[in-house]
Amino acid sequence: MAASRVYLDHAATTPLDPVVRDAIVAVLQDLPGNPSSLYAEGRAARDALDEARAQVAAALAADPGEIVFTSGGSEGAALAIRGAAFAAAREGLRHLVTTAVEHHAVLHSVQALARHHDFEATVVPVDAHGLVVPEALLNAVRPDTALVSVMYANNEMGAIQPVAEVAEALREHPALVHTDAVQAPGQLPIDIPALGVDMLSIAAHKFYGPKGVGALFVRRGVRPSPQIVGGSQERNRRAGTENVAFAVGLGVALRRAEAARPTSAAHNARLRDLLIEGIAAIPGSHLNGPRRQRLPNNVNVCFAGVDGEALLLGLDAAGIAASSGSACTSASLEPSHVLLAMGVKPDLAAGSLRLTTGRGNTEAEVGRALEVLRELVPRARPATTQSTAL
């Protein structure tokens, strides 16, 4: 990242921690073996993989045998959702429940099962703050529900969802509970016994690890159908030669993110609150998402009458990296499905901005971002809505 730039898009991805980079390079250089090979080089790679798995398990309060390495958050969601759905269909359970504010990795997985594989899906609405109402979600659960997928924390507007409450209420129900916890590591505690979920997905690039690797926790005894078949890697849950270097990177990144969490979450919350306060003083601004039950690093606002894309381009030109919602939709002109689900009007949603802070950000950077926003927001309003149109 160039020193003069201010990076405020940590929910999209985070810069690689140099300690993680060194651990990855060491594996790439020193461990050429295939972890399935029985000779010394293979065993050395296997040891590194086992250690990474143990590290991930320890950070999540899980058992190493319950961790499946994946290629990231999307694959974790696919294995959890498609895998659980296809396994449950054998028992006659063909109903799926999720929420309207999930990442597309979850929402599209559920919708594709309904569209193409004869499942039924219920997408539960959220309240005006983007929060799932547990009773509404539980009311949607039926005797034939195979899976409930509710995210831990929202990537666009930061709402922390009542996952533990939902999982507890479904403890005696045959439905499995998956949570997309991709935005949680380093921000929120991930204590799987306390959350009570059956499956939980994370991705390393959201906590200063590399892109293209993730992990799915699968509770012992739960058997999602593998979505990639072939070899017997990952205890037959995900075929393919393991990416040992990135698995090691994920393990180191997660350990470090968890160790730093108390200080980094407090640091992020301070910067978040400065941003929220500063933006509130800009006329026509509106905070999206809950004020309290919110990720410590997330700010999401709408500016009435503002063209979000013009604002983003202006910020970029001024050296500030931000997002208009989720990275995956920021290239499209469609208003965010998350903001629409919260009842934000499409024209207001078109002027949305997400700023997500990280460990490297400073108060001075936040001050600069606010200064630029104060200048840019009035300019990003089309001429017809400006009071001093020339």
Ligand SMILES: Cc1ncc(COP(=O)(O)O)c(C=O)c1O
């Ligand atoms: C909440 C959430 N779930 C899933 C994903 C998908 O993760 P990945 O890009 O690693 O596949 C993301 C990434 O933006 C996310 O924020």
